Amino acid sequence: MTIVPEIKKRHSIRQYKNQKVSKELINELLKAAMFAPSAKNQRCWEFIVTDNTQQLLNLTPYTLPLKTAPHAIIVIGDKNKSNHWIDDCSAAVENILLQATRLGLGTCWINMYKTGDKKLRKIMEIPNNYGILCAISIGYSDRIKQEHSDKEFEKQKIHYEKF
Numbered sequence: 001m002t003i004v005p006e007i008k009k010r011h012s013i014r015q016y017k018n019q020k021v022s023k024e025l026i027n028e029l030l031k032a033a034m035f036a037p038s039a040k041n042q043r044c045w046e047f048i049v050t051d052n053t054q055q056l057l058n059l060t061p062y063t064l065p066l067k068t069a070p071h072a073i074i075v076i077g078d079k080n081k082s083n084h085w086i087d088d089c090s091a092a093v094e095n096i097l098l099q100a101t102r103l104g105l106g107t108c109w110i111n112m113y114k115t116g117d118k119k120l121r122k123i124m125e126i127p128n129n130y131g132i133l134c135a136i137s138i139g140y141s142d143r144i145k146q147e148h149s150d151k152e153f154e155k156q157k158i159h160y161e162k163f
Helices: 004-009 023-034 085-102 117-124
Strands: 045-050 071-078 106-111 130-139
Touching: 004 085, 023 045, 023 071, 023 085, 045 085, 071 085, 085 106, 085 130, 117 130
Parallel strands: none
Antiparallel strands: 045 071, 071 130, 106 130
8 A cells, every 4th residue: 555646646726616525524634634743742733624714715815725615624733732833733734635635635735824823813713822834725626637747756856865
């Protein structure tokens, strides 16, 4: 069993079908997130699932995928629990993106770190000790995208021992 096919199929999806995703599939994404590695196993991440993606529009210049997405997951980390909350939450996000691909769902990582933070904190009533990393739009893709090509494997970006 290999995960490379999911990695090659994963794309940022910005247009979604008008179709809800079952709560069971959303929970599969969250389960995958919680299996991510974390510094000192602190597991500082928390997740806010919303079906009201329209309330998140215009928080940052990057929220366009939320316009048609039926769901979003807001990924936050408890800064009091870990100084590595950004790293930990990023690993959880990648697990969500790959699991979504495996389940036939589309996603897009929407940066919320430093942009849109104050507005989103107010909308979602997020305490100040939580850092906001991103929102992930989730739904069924409205477009079919080609799998990434092996040509994208850039050997010149790989260095052994020294730069």
